Amino acid sequence: MGLQPKGATVRGQILLGKDDIQAMAPRARRRLNGQRVSLISQDALSALNPCTTVGYQIAEVLMVHRGVAKQEAMARAVELLSLTGIPAPSERVNHYPHQFSGGMRQRALIAIALALEPELLIADEPTTALDATIKAQILTLLASLRERFGMSILLITHDMGAVARLADRVLVMYAGQAMEVGDVASVFARPEHPYTRALLESMPRLDKHGALLEAIPGTPPSPSEVAHGCPFQPRCAFAGDICREQMPPAVERSNGGHVACHFALREMNYA
Amino acid sequence: MIRVFLRQSVLGLLVVLSALTVTFVLVRFSGDPTSIILPQEATEEQREVLRQQLGLNESLPAQYLTYLGNAAVGNFGRSYFDSEAVTSIVIRHLPNTLVLAGASLALACLFAIPLGVLAAVWRDGVIDRFVQVVAVTGASMPSFWVGLLLIQIFAVGLNLFPTYGTGSPAHLILPAITLAIYVFPSLARLTRSSMLEVLPQSYVMAARAKGMPEARVIGRTVLRNGMVPVLALLALEIGNLIGGAVLTETVFAWEGIGRLAITSIQRRDFPVVQGVVAYVAVGFVFVTMAAEIAIRLVNPKLRHK
Structure with a gap:
């Protein structure tokens, strides 16, 4: 909405309907x-x-x-x-x-x-x-x-x-990066990104009475010290060497939408 | 609102009463008026007669009660020197002081508030630097010196205004500027810091998110919220100025309350000193009360407390 402080870096494009907001006069x-x-x-x-x-x-x-x-x-x-x-x-x-x-x-x-x-x-x-x-x-x-x-x-x-x-649609973000995007039903039923999955698992549930609440180990990084490669890699249970080297590209999810993970959890069936 | 008003009235009454008492005691410490009124070679009997006439040989508590009783009905007695009623002397000098106070405050507000706002909006910009420098300079110059400097430049050097005295609007300009320079620094700096406190509030961002033009955001949202401390300071300055800016009035020989007070103190003219203090104290109380009400009109949150 143009409310960011002076000198803020804005990347990408913002479209409202067909209008490019950033191209508009103040x-x-x-x-x-x-x-x-x-x-x-x-x-x-x-x-x-x-x-x-x-x-x-x-x-x-x-x-x-x-x-x-x-x-x-x-x-x-x-x-x-x-x-x-x-x-x-x-x-x-x-x-x-x-x-x-x-x-x-x-x-x-x-x-x-x-x-x-x-x-x-x-x-x-x-x-x-x-x-x-x-x-x-x-x-x-x-x-x-x-x-x-x-x-x-x-x-x-x-x-x-x-x-x-x-x-209707959900975009899961971590440290300012898009991790997974898709229909709410599909993302909630079958999360393909480890972060989405960990996030859903850490919710309190009525059917797991008495069990300890799942938590993601570690703390979110401050904007100045986001890890190299995939930002979630230091806290990810599935991280490999490739995650430390490069940000994974967004790939199609099996049920529509996109996911940015080298080890997208296609085979996992979350219930 | 009514409770605030009542509380302020009671406090005000106490302030006036203490001011009356303190002046009563202090003037009597300042010495014997007869030694100034009568020539040096006057005999002790002559002095005693005069003391009797002025009521100064009664006991202090008796004098105090008479004084309070008369003051309650607005009678402050007559000057020792020209027997003019104190009230009429004060009323003669008061308009001069009010005109000077009004002119200098208007001048100070006219520059200090807009400049303070702009300094905050463009923080660290040219206007901000300018305001900081002017404020520090203004605050470091004593007003009697500023007055003399202005006389030297504009009255003596350029011959634009009269050097001293009361009377025409031209006489008003230099003393008003002197006092405005005295008020400007605190007013501009307080406006600036008060605005800086309001600017980062989320309701300011919310106003922008509503698509309000920036001038409206600053002029309505920010200014109104930042006004409370500024109003309080203004009330204090008005109070000070109606008490007479003694130094400035002396430098410009301005026939105001401040100069009247100084001359009367020097002449040990007890009734005039007491009367001046009483009127100024009452004025001060009224200004403070008006400010309390004004602050509540600006900030509804205080109104309901």
Whole structure:
């Protein structure tokens, strides 16, 4: 969304529909934010301006992008708040963020993001700061709003449960590199990359009561000391010499999608 | 909000009362007024008669109670020298001080706040360096020296403004600039650091993610959130300036409260000194209260606490 700090390195290409975002002029790119692409971030409290009412923060998107008059925009803010399931929205519009609970703040952020009905909603760990019941509610809300507005959601998360619930396709990344990509059903049922597999195995399960939680040995590398070759190689149970020398190319998975591993676990049957 | 108001009122009353008490005691330590009012060759009997007239030979607690009782109804007595009522003397000098304070603060805000904001937005850029240098320079120059320097350059050298005195708008310019230079450094630096604290907050990034133009992000989101400490500092400076900028008023012979206080102290004109302090203390309390309210209007989180 063009929010990276000055001097950041951006590689590759970003396409929104058929438009190359990086080729756009800064002004056009700024207009894209909110209109075609929206962001909801993980910490809903710090993403809301403490000095302004929640309603105004929703209305201002309509006022700036569409030139809607303030009164009309505030009326629309009430509708958006009620759409995201906030009780008594006509009172809540005039409240300040600190008067909202964690789950309501996240709903308010979603209302802001939806104000202009964007094509793409980027949800950056939308549920990390929330407790389990609220988390489930927010995921259900996102799923229903996706249907209603016909938009796509790009969900960035550590939470495999949220992926299973919301996503169609999943891209597993490690240290900034794509490890495996494919349909959620296929990747979850038959992970071909050792990292994906280890990740799924480390989830708590209801059917393995009393067993120790599986964990991946070691810790994720800091961005400055990513290993040579495959970034996951120092922690990988299957790593060989070739993994230390070169990054594996992406190859087709047996059930569609791609996997980047020298020893893709085709023969493994994960159950 | 009402509780805040009540608490501030009680605190304010205590501040004014302590100021009255401290001045009452201190002026009486400063010496015997009759030794200044009467010529040196006056006899002890003549002095005694004058003390009796001025009420100075009563016991201190009695004097104190009379003083407080009169002060409560706004009567601070008359000057020892020209018998003019203290209140009317203060009221005559007050507008000059207010005009000077207002002009210099407006001037300081006009430059310090925008420059502080721009310095923070383009951190380490040209404006930032400029503000740092100007702030350090400004803070290192005592105001009486700046005043003399300005007189030397603009009044004596270039003959643009009068050297001293009160009266026309032209008289106002040099003292106002002097005081603005005095206020500028702290104001600009506080604005800058306060903005720097707000800029990395996620709600600033969130505003950009909403597609808000950068000028709106800085002008609305960042400025409003960074304003609280700046308002508090401004209140303090207003309080200082309505107490009279003694040095600046003296250098420019500006007929303000500060100069009135100094002259009266030198002449041991007890009623005038006490009256000036009382009015300034009340003014200070009102400005602080206004600032507390303004801060709550800017920051709703404080409002609900």
